[in-house]
Amino acid sequence: MSFTLNQLALLLIALAVGWLLGLMMSGRGKYRRLWRDEQVVQRAAIKDRDARIEAANARIAELERQSGPIGAGTATAVGGAVHGRDDLSRINGISQTQEVALNEAGYHRYGQIAAINAEQEATLEARLGLKPGTIAHEDWRGQAAELERGHKPGLFSRLTGSA
Template identity: 80%
Template sequence: MSFTPNEIALLLVALLAGLVLGLMMSGRGKYKRLWREEQSAHHHAIRDRDARLNAANERIAELERQSAPIGPGTATAVAGGVHGRDDLSRINGISQTQEVALNEAGYHRYGQIAALNGEQEATLEARLGLKPGTIAHEDWRGQAHDLERGEKPGLLSRLTGQA
């Protein structure tokens, strides 16, 4: 099989055109450059994250040095002070769900419970699904008054009726 000079010239032109098109399509290292840029951005993000974590840990350590030790009941007092509410579930006879219902009814402080009158007691008993006279029987007002003064209501004081 022999080629004519015209066929050889056409073959060379086709090979040169393929070479030129191949070089144009290769991007001349474009993907390698993009990969390096992505790696650099990743390392930068990792350094930023570590710097933020270190700053946060330093701030936590500083706050721990400044604060007093936490004793029993402190978390409840802080939570009540932040939200403007007392922990009404500390009153014997009030469950967590009843405390939520009391908060929804507008009772957030021990003083509000201590200041209840008979009509308000009856309304609350109906709202909470309690038997009539339950609030008076369990002495919610007395317990709330003690808690408002900072006293812990004790079993003996509730049984004997003495302060």
């Protein structure tokens, strides 16, 4: 049986590829060592992450044991007291995003909204992208005054003008 030159070349190429694959797959190969090193680093990172999560959960449990129960409305009251702000979104017509814009404009309390004049009203309407006259139409000043006094403004009181 005789081989042609092409067949011998293909046989040598197949042998070389097999030899290279064998080296790569062996435990002494460079890539195998790098892969094992990467696995060790990954396991260590996972253990570290799990330890941090466990420590955080233990800290949360400790803080929950130390604090008393939180009643309804406590979070809003504490947030307002800590930051010195009222919840302006309680005024009908003010959304959460508009409340943020009002805070950025320097309006943090109901008393500030109740005390705005017509010029400031027009400036706020332009800043919030509202139609002119919206603040007066929705009676933000009256609602803010009611909230400042501790009353929740209702539709009946706004329609009749009574407190």
